Amino acid sequence: MAKPTPNPGPRGGEIGILVYPNSQAAAVHGLTDLFCVANSVHHAQGGTSVGEIVVSHWKLSEVSGRIVRTYTTCSGRSQKLAAIILPPSIGVPETSNPSRERLCRWLKARHAQGTALCSVCAGAFLLAETGLLNERTATTHWSHAQELERRFPKIKIEIEKLLIDHGGVFTAGGVMAWIDLGLRWIQKLMSPTVMLAAARFFVVDPPRTDQRLYTAFSPNLLHGDAQILQLQHWIHSKYSEELTVAALARLAAIGERTFLRRFYRATGLKPSEYFQQVRVTKAQEALEFSLHTVEEITSMVGYHDISAFRQVFKKVVGLTPAEYRVRFGLGGKHRG
Template identity: 30%
Template structure:
């Protein structure tokens, strides 16, 4: 891509590591870095990559970078994380009180370990006080385009999107989320209630009756449920129903109205608004996008 300037005129990109040579998969993959963190006195921008596998184990294996990231940020550097690289930035404490996005499949885990952050799971990109984060998978491209525009110009970004066939308009990962509910919280009562909701989503579930059936005071149940799942019971019921609706729409065996009625929704507008709120698309838009004609 030619813009009248070489890429080096805009950026000097370097791969930085704790050691000169990073060995992965038992040494089957070796990465040679340009500089070690000890050799970097100052930089404008640091991009923290994603972690593969067990994210908390990966975070601890990268603990050598924590103090370096903190010091660089204090010295004026900006920090961007890709996907679950947010776990590393969160571990430094730099995300406390700040908005953050990550891969939708890891939102519950991130919030469980770092409750001080302001998680916005639907976002593709967040920016606050010189710290950026992005959602999962290909949202890395959206983050790069966002940074490219900030440090160069809109003209350069548009040229890049055309050259690499990238979608500049995408700003939410809500439609990609597959809701499974957080079940690794250890509260057996809450887990039983979750399973009941998931197995009886077609019914009109009354929270008072739910508390009675599980022999617990409603206020206690609601408090424990919210603490464990990061959703109220009403929100959990709604998200469960919409997840079912998405799967039924993808099958393309029933009309949207049939799916709505089977999920105990009688108000078309209410169902449409709820679907839009959770997925970022209306039911018709979702069908157009995911059902092959």
């Protein structure tokens, strides 16, 4: 009989946070605090310094042109970097420049040594510049998805995901997804017990994987096709009516095949997908701010089959209408 594999226990390690231009200070310091709380829990449970997480901040020096450590929670110890986190930035990052190219070379060198690279929200743009996301799936904040895809067409964007783990490369979606990423690393370098205790301390859920709940439909209205724009306005005002490709093509006085091609080119969505997004958005508003029943809302947004509506709603949002109301409605248990 084979002997059971011994539990190696918390292995700890150093996590570096790259403080690049316009990176979000709240995320940098929030991650630092999160890992420090995890260390406190670890020691309270009888752990030693061997299993703790050392946090360091890194920055491109304007004097030497090198990336240097500017802060560490444990200056007397030297650790191999287990991970480097690229926090969110304020706004969409600028395109590549000599400073960002130096950061990318440094990141690729660390990755070649076994350090995992992790981005949060718009930090994905800097990670994408390294080329390490090419031919991989990745996520970012839902509002940045189109721009990331435009700049880096070799990356497959899965915007519904909140956290994607490729082992040596991680991407996290929303601005606050640094919490989910940080908790994942606490679990990896310490233990699930420490991770759950840290989550309870910050009064947050354990790591999530889906950001559909927090995605708002934001249709492109600046594409320059006046006929398609008029149809979009019509859809938004007549969303509860029976909408067909044939009817919309007739309204635009163009052939159906031409209409389909131009609509997709302008909006990035098929008409059926666009209808669904508009109707689900209206349903979300009703579930959040009205006392109408799910059956009433189903009819209000243009569906006749409540079962079909539930399936569409869950596909787009990630929850059933009833679950969504419990979480986000006026009388919901949780407004997260």
